[in-house]
Structure formats: C-alpha cells, structure tokens
Amino acid sequence: xxxxxxxxxxxxxxxxxxxxxxxxxxxxxxxxxxxxxxxxxxxxxxxxxxxxxxxxxxxxxxxxxxxxxxxxxxxxxxxxxxxxxxxxxxxxxxxxxxxxxxxxxxxxxxxxxxxxxxxxxxxxxxxxxxxxxxxxxxxxxxxxxxxxxxxxxxx
Amino acid sequence: xxxxxxxxxxxxxxxxxxxxxxxxxxxxxxxxxxxxxxxxxxxxxxxxxxxxxxxxxxxxxxxxxxxxxxxxxxxxxxxxxxxxxxxxxxxxxxxxxxxxxxxxxxxxxxxxxxxxxxxxxxxxxxxxxxxxxxxxxxxxxxxxxxxxxxxxxxx
DNA sequence: ACCCATATTGCAACAAGTTGCAAGTGCAAT
DNA sequence: ATTGCACTTGCAACTTGTTGCAATATGGGT
Numbered sequence: 001x002x003x004x005x006x007x008x009x010x011x012x013x014x015x016x017x018x019x020x021x022x023x024x025x026x027x028x029x030x031x032x033x034x035x036x037x038x039x040x041x042x043x044x045x046x047x048x049x050x051x052x053x054x055x056x057x058x059x060x061x062x063x064x065x066x067x068x069x070x071x072x073x074x075x076x077x078x079x080x081x082x083x084x085x086x087x088x089x090x091x092x093x094x095x096x097x098x099x100x101x102x103x104x105x106x107x108x109x110x111x112x113x114x115x116x117x118x119x120x121x122x123x124x125x126x127x128x129x130x131x132x133x134x135x136x137x138x139x140x141x142x143x144x145x146x147x148x149x150x151x152x153x154x155x
Numbered sequence: 156x157x158x159x160x161x162x163x164x165x166x167x168x169x170x171x172x173x174x175x176x177x178x179x180x181x182x183x184x185x186x187x188x189x190x191x192x193x194x195x196x197x198x199x200x201x202x203x204x205x206x207x208x209x210x211x212x213x214x215x216x217x218x219x220x221x222x223x224x225x226x227x228x229x230x231x232x233x234x235x236x237x238x239x240x241x242x243x244x245x246x247x248x249x250x251x252x253x254x255x256x257x258x259x260x261x262x263x264x265x266x267x268x269x270x271x272x273x274x275x276x277x278x279x280x281x282x283x284x285x286x287x288x289x290x291x292x293x294x295x296x297x298x299x300x301x302x303x304x305x306x307x308x309x310x
Numbered sequence: 311a312c313c314c315a316t317a318t319t320g321c322a323a324c325a326a327g328t329t330g331c332a333a334g335t336g337c338a339a340t
Numbered sequence: 341a342t343t344g345c346a347c348t349t350g351c352a353a354c355t356t357g358t359t360g361c362a363a364t365a366t367g368g369g370t
Contacts, residue, residue, distance in 0.1 A: 023367085030318065030365075050356060062320095064319075066357085070319090119282075122281035132305065139262075139299075144289045147287030150287065183336050185336070185347095219349075219350055224326095225349085244357090
C-alpha cells in the first residue's frame with residue numbers, strides 16, 4: 001500500500017473541507033463521493049464526464065456512472081465545479097479555479113483556449129446592457145476557427 | 156439596420172433545389188432524404204434531432220435515426236442548416252434563415268432568444284481582434300439568467 | 311451503542327447520438 | 341435499357357447521460 005502523504009496539495013477548490021460543506025447542507029459523505037473528490041482534487045483543469053468515470057474506476061473499479069453524474073451535480077450545486085458543453089455537445093467539467101472563464105474551441109484543429117473575464121467582457125457587458133441578461137461565463141463555449149486555421153493563413 | 160420586423164414566411168432555404176445542389180456535389184437524391192427535406196421545408200426555426208426524427212416518422216414510419224443524422228450532416232455541409240447545442244448539450248438544428256445568429260438561453264425560465272449579428276458583434280469583433288479567432292455565430296449558445304429572472308427584479 | 315428519517319446507491323431501462331460494415335441503390339455514361 | 345461505381349441505407353453495437361425505484365447506509369438524536 002502506498003502511503004498517500006501530501007501529494008503536492010494545490011490551492012484550488014477547498015477539497016479538504018468538502019465533507020463539512022456537504023454536512024452543512026444536510027448532504028452526506030459516502031465512500032463513492034470520497035472517491036470522486038479524491039479524483040477531482042488531483043484533476044487540473046477540464047475533464048469530461050466519461051473521463052472522470054474512468055479515473056474513478058482506477059481508484060474504485062466498482063464505480064457506477066449514475067452515481068458519479070449525480071455527485072457531480074451535487075458538487076456543482078456547492079459551487080465547487082462547473083460544467084459546459086464542448087463543441088460536440090459533450091459535457092465538460094471544470095474544477096473551479098480562481099476565476100470563472102469560458103472556452104474558445106477551434107472546429108478545425110480542435111484546440112481549446114480559455115477566455116478570461118476581461119476578454120469576455122465584450123459579450124457579458126453587451127448582453128447585460130441590451131437585454132439585462134446575466135451571462136454565465138463559466139458555461140460559455142464559443143466555437144469557430146482560430147487564427148492558425150483561418151483560410152487566409154492556411155492557403 | 157435594426158428593422159427586421161417581418162420575419163415570417165420569408166425566402167428561407169432553397170428547398171426546391173436541394174436535389175440540384177446535392178447532384179452538383181456528387182451526392183444523391185433518395186427517398187429518405189426526400190422525406191427529411193419535406194419535413195425541413197415545413198419547419199420554422201429550431202428543432203432537435205429527436206424532434207426531426209419524430210416528424211419524419213410521421214411521413215415515413217420506417218425512418219431510421221442514423222440515416223436522419225447523417226443526412227442532417229450532409230445538409231449542414233451544403234449550408235442549408237446549422238446546429239448548435241442547447242443548454243443541456245442536446246443538438247438543436249436551425250433551418251438556415253436569412254442570417255446566421257446565435258442563441259441566448261435562460262437557465263431559470265428556459266426561454267431562448269436569438270442573438271442577431273449586430274448584437275453579437277461585441278464577441279465576434281473582440282475575439283477577432285484579440286486572437287484572430289473567427290467566431291461561428293450560428294453555433295453560439297450563451298447561457299445565463301434573463302432580466303425577468305434576475306434576483307433583483309424577482310425578489 | 312441504537313434508532314430512525316431520509317439522503318444515496320445500484321441497477322436496469324431509456325434517450326440521444328455515433329460508428330463500422332455489408333447490402334442496396336441512384337444516376338451518369340454507354 | 342444496362343452497367344458500374346461509390347454514395348447511401350439499415351442494422352446492430354456502443355457511448356454518454358438521465359431517470360425511477362427499491363434497498364442501503366449516513367449521521368443527528370437519545
């Protein structure tokens with residue numbers, strides 16, 4: 001058995017206290033949730049639902065998909081993570097980093113970039129002004145063609 | 156130019172000539188495609204893939220899902236329609252109207268609005284300038300909370 | 311330590327798509 | 341009308357999620 005001492009704890013979401021947060025909401029701490037949280041704590045950035053299930057199975061082969069998806073919902077409710085839909089519509093979870101952000105996805109090369117708040121200000125402000133609509137930046141996913149793949153440069 | 160009040164039975168896609176367009180691309184005209192196109196010609200606005208299949212079955216009960224999805228891909232390739240992903244990630248097809256546009260979806264009340272080019276100019280221009288990224292407006296789907304559902308007004 | 315209310319789990323069925331492949335068919339040339 | 345190529349179809353298996361329900365387990369109270 002490998003002693004899982006400090007694994008280089010990252011200052012991301014407050015994983016060590018998830019248990020308290022769950023309890024504070026009348027929710028429970030279960031082995032299955034512990035597994036998923038262990039995986040999430042090691043996760044850096046984006047993951048798809050399927051990817052998460054795969055990693056959970058590495059920890060506990062008995063992992064059931066529906067349980068993972070449901071726990072993911074709960075954790076999103078607690079604000080520990082958010083999800084959006086990639087260009088193919090598949091779910092993409094994002095471990096809550098220091099700031100909410102959207103994504104830019106190139107249909108041609110498949111690369112994905114993050115759009116931080118200042119860059120997205122254009123949309124956010126515009127929708128807020130013209131419609132009073134509050135854009136959910138963490139769920140924003142913009143598709144198109146990146147500079148490197150643009151027709152002009154590609155020839 | 157913000158006077159697009161007449162948005163009714165406009166000269167939508169050129170359905171009568173789809174056959175010619177297919178042929179011009181070395182593609183074929185089949186009964187199954189004819190069925191789907193017949194349905195699309197009657198369709199006004201947005202539809203989900205499942206919804207389209209359902210309508211096709213009303214015309215031809217023998218309709219097979221994969222065939223519909225594949226034909227949809229072909230038609231999208233011809234530029235006759237486009238698709239994006241709703242807030243739940245499900246596919247949403249859009250019969251090509253007079254202009255490409257994105258969508259605004261309220262997570263609270265579920266209403267969806269169309270964002271026309273001028274409104275989306277903020278994002279499009281911003282991404283083009285800062286990253287040389289060409290946003291695909293027809294695939295853009297922005298989620299958030301509308302004015303009517305905003306906490307301030309609702310409380 | 312025991313109880314109990316109810317949050318969760320596991321399972322199976324279902325829904326929306328996607329994909330590989332062999333059989334079928336449109337259509338342009340002959 | 342016939343032929344042939346390659347575009348299409350139908351089918352089945354698979355992927356990603358979602359949902360209803362009965363069985364189980366968590367955690368506060370005693």
